[in-house]
Amino acid sequence: MRILIIEDDRQTFEFIVRGFTESGHVAEVISDGRTALAHATGAGYDVLVIDRMIPGLDGLSLVKALRAAGVKTPVIFLTSVGGLDDRVEGLEAGGDDYLVKPFAFSELAARVNALARRPPFQAERNVIAVDDLELDLLRRVVKRAGKVIDLQPREYRLLEVLARNEGRILTRTMLLERVWDFHFDPKTSVVETHISRLRTKIDKPFSYPLLHTIRNTGYSLHAPR
Known part of the structure; x- marks a missing residue:
């Protein structure tokens, strides 16, 4: 090497x-x-x-x-x-x-x-789509059903992490590590607060939710099943 x-x-x-x-x-x-x-x-x-x-x-x-x-x-x-x-x-x-x-x-x-040991670089997708929700990773623009959604930087980062793991359940600890870079429990409701804000923006104005709470486990972003 x-x-x-x-x-x-x-x-x-x-x-x-x-x-x-x-x-x-x-x-x-x-x-x-x-x-x-x-x-x-x-x-x-x-x-x-x-x-x-x-x-x-x-x-x-x-x-x-x-x-x-x-x-x-x-x-x-x-x-x-x-x-x-x-x-x-x-x-x-x-x-x-x-x-x-x-x-x-x-x-x-x-x-x-x-x-x-990482595999050779491959260009990332510029857009992540989950049902009718789109994240433009280059322009950092979020749309659902063609409507632009205004997100704060931390809300965007939270949504990006969830979208990159579409359909997977991410625990509170996982989100603390990946979004806030906390490797300990800060004993606050920061995750729950941001999930609530995100849900208000990407789900409530639309006919069905994409952001789901899995009781006693975590959160998942996916189309209705």
Whole structure:
């Protein structure tokens, strides 16, 4: 496996290079974002390991530029910037995974290996349809029966997760993890509140519901059965 490490802290990148080299991989290092942008667009790497706080071009801007240039190489952010909003920002910029420093090399290696095993990139559907409900993923527009539905960002994310899992039951815990990135129970009714708001917008104005509550289990989005 060929890995490009974009990191300006010598102690960190020497530690990572040593670990991957001992595992039989080829690990290269670039210490600034602008050089990395030129290099990563033309070389055949299996995974990019990127720190967000690098000179020249920060890691977030680097990944956005790579994705805009059509580079689909898997990216894992390895950074000390580890707040919830920071992680969401990194993933939405085009990152595939996010690991916060300090870290164990064994975990980094496992995550890199997992990214490298992913199947080759295939273009996603631009539109997800569930019965007469449509989500335009590029324009982030939602319609039902041709009528545009105005959703708040979190409502849209909740609907997208449900639509991508059409017909499956998603538990409250699953939704907390996938929509809010909570890996613990916040002991609030945030899921129930957003489900209620979503139901008011996508179901109540129409003749039949698509969003279903499965008692004591979770929620599912599907056409009437």
